[in-house]
Amino acid sequence: MSEAFYVTTPIYYVNAEPHIGHTYTTVVADMLARYHRLRGEQCFMLTGTDEHGDKILEVARERGTTPEAVATEYAQLFQQTWDQLGIQYDRFIRTTDPDHRVVVQSILQKVYDAGEIEFKEYEGLYCVGCERFLTDRDMVDGLCRDHERAPENRSESNYFFKMGDHFSWLAETIENNPDFIRPERYRNEVLAMLSEESGLGGELCISRPKERLDWGIELPFDDRYVCYVWFDALINYLTGVGYPDQSEFETFWPAAEHIIGKDILKPHGVFWPCMLHAIGAPLPRHLNVHGFWNLDNRKVSKSLGNLISPIAMDERYGFEAFRYFLLREMVFGQDSSFSEPLLIARINADLANNLGNLVSRTLNMTNRFADGVVPTPGAQEEAEAVIEKTAARVAAEVDEHVLSLRPQRALESIMGLVDETNRYLERREPWKAAKDPDRAGQVPTTLYTCCESLRITAVLLSAFLPKTSQEILSRLGLDSPLEEASLHDLTRWGLLQSGLPTVKGPPLFPRVDVPEESK
Ligand SMILES: [Zn+2]
Structure with missing residues (x-):
């Protein structure tokens, strides 16, 4: 049997249009799938959209529509964008897909039955953008570091996954598999998060009361609550290849390569391995982490709204040229600049x-x-x-x-x-x-x-x-x-046969004049 290769992008949150950050991650995954396919490996590429959570409900209320309608609109936008740009994904998963709901609920039940979820009161500062309670480190001058907005004071009873029970196992596993998280600097960052001084805490809130948020997957053991988004979202990587019992799961899961941006290192480097360990599933083969694209010295983030649309780049320069730039310019793992x-x-x-x-x-x-x-x-x-x-x-x-x-x-x-x-x-x-x-x-x-x-x-x-x-x-x-x-x-020399008719054709890449304003 040929070797398998399974590559994933993060599922993109449906509150912004596809921009340069999404495009880079997706292009890297597409390139890897194509390359490994050409090496004769059995390949599967997964991408999709993350559709639950407070923010989507907020947008729906602002627009006077339903969260379903908002999610569908953006999911279609992402899918059409990748189709138009020739991205060869094998499945476009949505967290609202029925098979995903079944998988999330079965995993929640499994972790609950194992006694790894507890119910308790929590009080803290909550950022709607991050969809979690913040720690001191997440804030600058009283504002969320990522979202530049003030967190809300919240107190509520919720379910918590006791992920801290898995921290020492995880740290040891990472030490013993030094290229599990690559490049190296991100491995070190995750190890630092797992240390006691990091203040990360060993409990991950995984629920929201329905009275406040009913847009999500219902907890199988308490119908007054829905699942908190990270726990729901990360599981897409399992649903995508038929967890727990389809043959694709056995083939592809051990060969999983996650491609992510460094902004979501914590959920992927800490929450996710602990979740997998709790259900007895093996870890993915690698967690591959890239840096940010800087525009005018500010990171390109979905929340800050300074976007470079891949469709606009396609219309102006041709997508192949933009794709070349993204892959050629960024040293994988480090930040790069776009202009x-x-x-x-x-x-x-x-x-x-x-x-x-x-x-x-x-x-x-x-x-x-x-x-x-x-x-x-x-x-x-x-x-x-x-x-x-x-x-x-x-x-x-x-x-x-x-x-x-x-x-x-x-x-x-x-x-x-x-x-x-x-x-x-x-x-x-x-x-x-x-x-x-x-x-x-x-x-x-x-x-x-x-x-x-x-x-x-x-x-x-x-x-x-x-x-x-x-x-x-x-x-x-x-x-x-x-x-x-x-x-x-x-790639063996001398395969090209003499006598084949060639075609001159127009220039492959015409020279582009630098626009006046940027000279
Ligand atoms: Zn935030």
Whole structure:
């Protein structure tokens, strides 16, 4: 049986339109699913929407509508956005899906029966944005650090999950599996949260009284309460692959890779492993944590409302270019900056001048000097051998970088091959060699080498820039889509057959002029 790969995005909360943060996480998950599928693995990608909680009820009241209507409107917006942008998810889950409710209730009952949930009075400062009671550390000048609004004073009886009972097990597990949370800095952050000094507390409130909030999944052991959102939301990762008894669950759960932003490290790094331990389910394979996109030095957060819409980026620059920027620019785990001048600079340098230029020069000259078909190469000289070796090295590097979650390094490596091939073409100067009787015989070898390097580049790019990859392959006369289980074979040098008809085509990525106002 082939290896399995299960990748998840967080389920996005339905109170904001898709922005650059959602898009980055989703693009990383999509890239990983495509890459692992091409390695011949059995893949499943899950994304979706988180739909319960106070905030949705608030929005519904403001608009004079129902929380169902608000949730459905935003869920459709997310799903349509990913469809329009070509994200290949296998399931779009909504926390209002009937199978999810069944799974959440069965898990609640299981944890309750095990004596891990207790009922008690609690009083504290509650942030509606965070949907939880805040500690001193969550506040700056009396306001919620994340939401910049004053918390409310609340006291109520609620159900609490005694997650603290699992802290020492969790700390030990993380110490023994040093790459469970990656990159490393986030592992250290979670370990710090688990230490007594962190003030995190060992009790997680998991309920809301219905008299105040009836928009949620009812507790199976007390119908006066609904489930608090994190406990409900995190379980989507299990529902998505058929917990507890469908065969997909056995196949995919042990191979689970969560992709999250650092703002939700605590629920994923602490609450979730404790919940899984309480029900006797294994941990996911990795928790992969990325940083924030900064716009004008403020983090792009759904609550602050400074958004970059992926649909707007698609209309202005093409989604492949935006996708390239996101994957190339951010060092996974660290914060990055976004601005349109930065995006344009990347498009022009990497996609127009480097990749686009190699495609157009190679195919124009194949048209002029080889009757528009892939030529038959002669004997390789040192210069060609260097390109072949570079292609093999880059294919190995890309594999290593993708598996270690360094998309930016993988793309840097692929662009290195393109760069090297451009320099080779300049040194061989077929446009001059073709007119020189001593060197004309070299031209078919030169053009073949460039075509073959481009073919391998396109194969390696396919998970990152699926449309561009397909376009390059089809211009090289290779129309059928890449087959699964073929990444390793497809990057072998010399597979490109001579005689295939090539197509010049328009520029792949036209240069973008920098808008006047940002010069
Ligand atoms: Zn808050």
